[in-house]
Amino acid sequence: xxxxxxxxxxxxxxxxxxxxxxxxxxxxxxxxxxxxxxxxxxxxxxxxxxxxxxxxxxxxxxxxxxxxxxxxxxxxxxxxxxxxxxxxxxxxxxxxxxxxxxxxxxxxxxxxxxxxxxxxxxxxxxxxxxxxxxxxxxxxxxxxxxxxxxxxxxxxxxxxxxxxxxxxxxxxxxxxxxxxxxxxxxxxxxxxxxxxxxxx
Amino acid sequence: xxxxxxxxxxxxxxxxxxxxxxxxxxxxxxxxxxxxxxxxxxxxxxxxxxxxxxxxxxxxxxxxxxxxxxxxxxxxxxxxxxxxxxxxxxxxxxxxxxxxxxxxxxxxxxxxxxxxxxxxxxxxxxxxxxxxxxxxxxxxxxxxxxxxxxxxxxxxxxxxxxxxxxxx
Numbered sequence: 001x002x003x004x005x006x007x008x009x010x011x012x013x014x015x016x017x018x019x020x021x022x023x024x025x026x027x028x029x030x031x032x033x034x035x036x037x038x039x040x041x042x043x044x045x046x047x048x049x050x051x052x053x054x055x056x057x058x059x060x061x062x063x064x065x066x067x068x069x070x071x072x073x074x075x076x077x078x079x080x081x082x083x084x085x086x087x088x089x090x091x092x093x094x095x096x097x098x099x100x101x102x103x104x105x106x107x108x109x110x111x112x113x114x115x116x117x118x119x120x121x122x123x124x125x126x127x128x129x130x131x132x133x134x135x136x137x138x139x140x141x142x143x144x145x146x147x148x149x150x151x152x153x154x155x156x157x158x159x160x161x162x163x164x165x166x167x168x169x170x171x172x173x174x175x176x177x178x179x180x181x182x183x184x185x186x187x188x189x190x191x192x193x194x195x196x197x198x199x200x
Numbered sequence: 201x202x203x204x205x206x207x208x209x210x211x212x213x214x215x216x217x218x219x220x221x222x223x224x225x226x227x228x229x230x231x232x233x234x235x236x237x238x239x240x241x242x243x244x245x246x247x248x249x250x251x252x253x254x255x256x257x258x259x260x261x262x263x264x265x266x267x268x269x270x271x272x273x274x275x276x277x278x279x280x281x282x283x284x285x286x287x288x289x290x291x292x293x294x295x296x297x298x299x300x301x302x303x304x305x306x307x308x309x310x311x312x313x314x315x316x317x318x319x320x321x322x323x324x325x326x327x328x329x330x331x332x333x334x335x336x337x338x339x340x341x342x343x344x345x346x347x348x349x350x351x352x353x354x355x356x357x358x359x360x361x362x363x364x365x366x367x368x
Contacts (some may be wrong), residue, residue, distance in 0.1 A: 004306050004349070004351055004352055007348065007352065008345070011341060011344070011345050011348070014341065015337065015338065015341035015342075017336065018341065019334050019335075020336040022333030022334045022336070022337050023330045023333070023334055024328045025263075025326045025329060025330055026323075026326055026329075026330040027330075029322075029323055029326060036209060045244075046225055055311045077252060077255060077256070078248075078251060078252060078255050078265055079274075080245070080268075110276065110279065112272040112275060112276050113272055113277065114248065114251075114265050114268040114269050114272060115265075115271055117255075129262070149280050149283070151283070168353045177245065177248065179249055179252065182245065200262075
């Protein structure tokens with residue numbers, strides 16, 4: 001037969017277990033039990049049909065094209081974002097995603113928006129080019145229009161005989177507001193769209 | 201040719217007028233921005249920081265985020281007018297952004313207070329519930345133990361062999 005002392009031990013253990021269960025709501029408020037999940041921002045560019053299949057590629061001066069740019073907030077808190085739209089040719093600097101260094105080009109347009117936790121923001125981006133001039137094998141773009149805002153630029157591309165075209169990249173840099181430094185910070189995220197200027 | 205020159209002179213004059221009439225400061229991104237735009241930007245960032253605190257305190261900030269987004273649209277619009285050099289629209293949109301930022305800031309401060317009060321009430325309620333639960337568990341277990349112990353002894357005594365005196 002089981003000893004009374006063994007039963008006493010069993011009772012004490014069961015009592016302690018039930019006490020912990022009863023105290024767990026208070027303990028949960030005092031001690032954070034939540035695991036640390038990975039924090040990141042999603043950043044995407046979609047074609048006019050909201051898919052990733054039919055992006056504008058061959059573009060002409062005076063025409064307008066559209067894509068969708070979007071950001072998903074998985075940072076664990078509400079975020080304040082800024083997206084810079086920039087234009088570059090194949091030889092100009094590209095943002096250094098590994099070291100979070102943006103390129104030095106001036107933006108032609110900027111978005112600013114706030115996104116709640118686990119929520120997403122998306123906006124259409126319509127763009128076009130003007131003042132396109134070809135001299136010899138160099139094509140220069142003097143104007144970029146993004147969402148109706150015209151900016152003067154001076155970007156040129158040399159004729160690429162291998163791929164047969166004048167190639168430019170319209171790219172979007174994602175910045176987010178850093179409360180610690182009270183300034184926007186580039187975390188190395190950018191998405192780009194290669195364009196071949198075929199009509200001028 | 202003369203009309204083009206006249207257009208150029210008028211444009212330069214108008215741009216100079218805007219440059220002189222609006223005080224310019226260095227914005228956060230290093231670019232020059234009119235003082236009122238920089239103030240609107242600063243106010244919007246402060247409002248966002250207050251909303252973050254409200255969020256951390258447990259308040260529902262979805263409505264405040266929507267308002268902040270309206271403010272940010274006005275700020276973008278103000279920057280577009282900076283780009284185009286229209287001082288009237290710069291003031292107009294920077295002012296709208298500033299007003300919304302102040303509004304959001306005060307709403308966020310209120311939300312922080314409300315969230316902290318409700319958090320404290322919830323904490324007290326949960327703590328009282330836990331204390332009552334712990335007391336109940338201890339009392340029930342101790343009563344249970346005593347009942348069990350009595351039954352155990354009864355059972356053990358019941359198992360004791362009876363002493364039978366030898367019959368002669």
